[in-house]
Every structure is written in C-alpha cells, then in structure tokens.
Amino acid sequence: MVRTGPAGGLSSALRGVQSYHMELLAQRRALDAQIGAVENALAVMGRPAAPAQRAAGRPGRPPGRPPGGAPRPGSLKSYLVDVLSGQGVMTVKDITSAVLAAGYKTKNKTLAKSVGIALTELKGVTKVGRGRFRLKK
DSSP states (O other), rough: OOSHHHHHHHHHHHHHHHHHHHHHHHHHHHHHHHHHHHHHHHOOOOOOOOOOOTTTOOOOOOOTTTTGGOOOSSHHHHHHHHHHHHHOOHHHHHHHHHHHHHHHOOOOOTTTHHHHHHHHHTTTEEEETEEEEEEEE
16 A cells, blocks of 8 residues: 555655765764774884864863853843842742843743852852852852
C-alpha cells in the first residue's frame, strides 16, 4: 500500500533526514581516522599534537561567559546580583518584582520559580530562610 498525503510526506522526509544523518556519521568517522593518522605521524616525528579544540572550533571559555565567574550581562543572574546589591534580606517575591522593575524582559510565566532556582545557583548569594536571600558579606 502506497501512502499519499501528509503522512506519506512525513515518512519520506524522515527517511531523508535519517539518510543524511548516516552520511554525516560516516564523514565524521573518516575525519576521526584521518586525524588519528596525523597525530600518530606527529608522535613518530617527536612532536606532540596540538590540543584538541572545542566542537565549535573555538578554544577557551564557553561563549557568553565573562571571565571571573561573573554572570553574563543582561542575564537573569546579573539582574539578581544588581537587585540584591545594597539590599538586605529579600523574599523571592520581592526579588522577582524588583528584577522586572529593573527592566528585565521576559515572557516566563513562572519567573518567581526561575528566580528561586537562579538564586540557589549564584555563588555570591546566601539563603537565610525559606524563600529569603541576601548577598554574602
């Protein structure tokens, strides 16, 4: 039985994507083999291979992360640090309102939950009670 219509088109598209995926995997295996051969040749010649680069071809820190562990400018965490600086203990509800008032743009319907999670991940923030946080002194 030959399918026509959207279901047949989806099936055909899926086969095409799977075929392309398999081709890419074969190309990766071939490249890995070539890289291994070059590394072996360098080792025989007495030169170590250069350190491997990240998949994106960029060595070093992940993109978007400033040095020193500071949050990326414009991120929720950077707004949290700004809101908490100069303040004492604040509740998650108050922090969430202050972040929005400071200009943080979001469509997140559960922003308070995201704020609570981000606060626990920030190194410079201490939890002082249930739903209450402050910057470390």
